Amino acid sequence: MxxxxxxxxxxxxxxxxxxxxxxxxxxxxxxxxxxxxxxxxxxxxxxxxxxxxxxxxxxxxxxxxxxxxxxxxxxxxxxxxxFLANWNPLWEEMLTDPALSVPARLLAFHNDFARVHLKRDRVRLSLFFALHGWDMTTYFRLMRERVYLPIAANLRAHAGRRTPSDVPLQELEVELAKTVVEKIQYYGIRKWVYGIPSLPPIEPLIAIAVHGLLDGVSTALPDA
Structure with a gap:
């Protein structure tokens, strides 16, 4: 043929x-x-x-x-x-990298999170979605499981408490883990919603917030 x-x-x-x-x-x-x-x-x-x-x-x-x-x-x-397509999978690696100290992990993550989050459209849309009553459960779950829980584990390790495998992470620890992220989010609101001029650069503020959190976490966390 x-x-x-x-x-x-x-x-x-x-x-x-x-x-x-x-x-x-x-x-x-x-x-x-x-x-x-x-x-x-x-x-x-x-x-x-x-x-x-x-x-x-x-x-x-x-x-x-x-x-x-x-x-x-x-x-x-x-x-x-x-909120989902811009997720950086490297954040999880930053927060668990054994080659980095706890302060270095937290600084690396929060600085990169600020780089992504502090864009004008993202900041303003986060508020509009909340006011619209939009179901953001998917994003909140992602933040909890891949950001807040690893940060909480880092804080517990830094404070010398027992590891998460010994005692489950408590909600108080998870709330503490949100501290610097929430500062970054409010910074974005001040810049892109309130329109406050002449805000200082975010990086030094992140460094102060991270070190302040680590300095106080031993006192703030109750014994497991």
Whole structure:
């Protein structure tokens, strides 16, 4: 049996390329729509309507709904893109790196967390999601399991308390573990919500907060 002729193979290549190109163009446009939606909702909150968003994009509203089935579906994508897609898996390594001391681990993590969290859109959206009553359980669970519990274990080790394998971490320890993260979050609110000018750089504040936490943790933590 003879092999397929060269023209047939060329025809297959010609029909495959347009489909791939269309898929690429659709992905690029969807990314553009989503980026603009993040900025839009960070500015006006979720009371902003998709008609106004479409106008800012320079497209008709029905085209926007070809990419996102509803306004709630679009907000869901904004949530995922802002709080889940930007998750840095290296944070968990920073907090458990045996080559680093506890102070070095906490400084490395909190400085990088601030780099990600203190972006204007993320700070403002965190408040708008809360006011909107959005279910952020997925993000809160992620923070607890992969950030606050490891920080709490570090604090217990630094204070010379028994390890988590001996006694389960207590809620008081987990609350202490949130201390510096919450300072970073409030710094972002002061900058991007209150609009307070001339805030000092965040890095020295993180260093002070981390060392203050470590200095006081031995006194603050009760005996297990």
């Amino acid at each position: 003879s092999a397929p002729s060269m023209p047939q193979r060329k025809e297959t290549a010609r029909t495959a390329r347009p489909a791939t190109r269309r898929r690429f163009q659709r992905d690029v446009r969807e990314r553009h729509f989503l980026d603009e939606a993040v900025t839009f909702f960070a500015e006006v909150g979720f009371s902003g309507d998709t008609k106004t968003l479409a106008s800012r994009l320079g497209v008709a509203q029905p085209l926007l709904y070809r990419y996102f089935a509803s306004k709630e579906a679009l907000i869901q994508r904004v949530f995922e893109d802002t």
